[in-house]
Amino acid sequence: MSDIELFQAIHTARSLRRLKPDPVPEGLITQVLDAAIRAPSGGNAQNWAFLVVRDPELRRSLGAVYRKASDIAAKVYAAKGRPAHMTERQYERMMSTGVHLWNHMGDAPVILVPCLRRLEVPDAPGIDLAAERAYAERIRGASIYPAVQNIILACRALGLGTTITTNHLRCEDDVRVLLSLPDDVDSFALMPIGWPIDRFGRVSRRPLAEVTHADRWGNAWPA
Numbered sequence: 001m002s003d004i005e006l007f008q009a010i011h012t013a014r015s016l017r018r019l020k021p022d023p024v025p026e027g028l029i030t031q032v033l034d035a036a037i038r039a040p041s042g043g044n045a046q047n048w049a050f051l052v053v054r055d056p057e058l059r060r061s062l063g064a065v066y067r068k069a070s071d072i073a074a075k076v077y078a079a080k081g082r083p084a085h086m087t088e089r090q091y092e093r094m095m096s097t098g099v100h101l102w103n104h105m106g107d108a109p110v111i112l113v114p115c116l117r118r119l120e121v122p123d124a125p126g127i128d129l130a131a132e133r134a135y136a137e138r139i140r141g142a143s144i145y146p147a148v149q150n151i152i153l154a155c156r157a158l159g160l161g162t163t164i165t166t167n168h169l170r171c172e173d174d175v176r177v178l179l180s181l182p183d184d185v186d187s188f189a190l191m192p193i194g195w196p197i198d199r200f201g202r203v204s205r206r207p208l209a210e211v212t213h214a215d216r217w218g219n220a221w222p223a
């Protein structure tokens with residue numbers, strides 16, 4: 001088990017979508033989840049829930065939903081084409097490993113499903129219900145995706161491969177039924193977790209100077 005430096009983990013926690021079927025010790029998954037629940041959440045509500053799917057039949061069924069949803073995603077990707085900032089090689093890697101996962105999500109030994117319980121906006125004097133509900137909708141996801149990033153980093157530290165995926169949300173109700181989610185609980189990702197076939201490598205991103213502004217939009221940051 002490795003215990004690597006934080007910045008090394010951040011810089012090398014790339015999406016690893018090709019995973020060995022070998023089981024992952026339960027203690028490691030617990031360690032990953034213990035990192036997940038250290039994340040921030042709005043109002044410290046901690047209204048999250050994490051489903052750890054190991055049952056082979058259930059994984060197969062989730063894999064089939066992911067496959068179905070990915071058929072829809074495939075059309076979107078084909079229409080969008082390669083983003084300008086990605087090289088042919090980077091794009092090819094993303095697409096080929098992505099397609100692998102379309103067909104093998106159910107083969108991952110663990111599929112982690114981060115969820116959130118919807119919270120009611122309090123109806124009290126002085127509260128603009130419509131505005132508060134719109135605000136809640138605007139920040140939807142912000143109370144679970146930090147936990148997802150902690151999961152990614154914890155997996156990296158432990159040498160486990162994973163990636164965030166959201167394709168299944170195109171067929172969200174199928175997942176809801178399979179996992180017996182209560183009506184007020186939504187899933188936000190399917191995260192396959194397992195021992196990686198490919199190696200961790202440095203993540204490549206658009207340059208800092210291109211995406212950072214000093215004080216106001218358009219002022220260069222000296223990076």
Ligand SMILES: Cc1cc2nc3c(=O)[nH]c(=O)nc-3n(C[C@H](O)[C@H](O)[C@H](O)COP(=O)(O)O)c2cc1C
Pocket residue numbers: 013014015016017094097098101163164165166167168203204
């Ligand atoms: C909101 C979101 C949704 C994503 N959905 C999927 C997905 O459905 N399937 C998939 O294979 N990867 C998915 N990814 C992973 C991205 O493709 C990946 O983060 C990106 O290509 C960068 O990869 P890298 O970290 O390996 O460089 C998603 C990432 C984010 C942030």
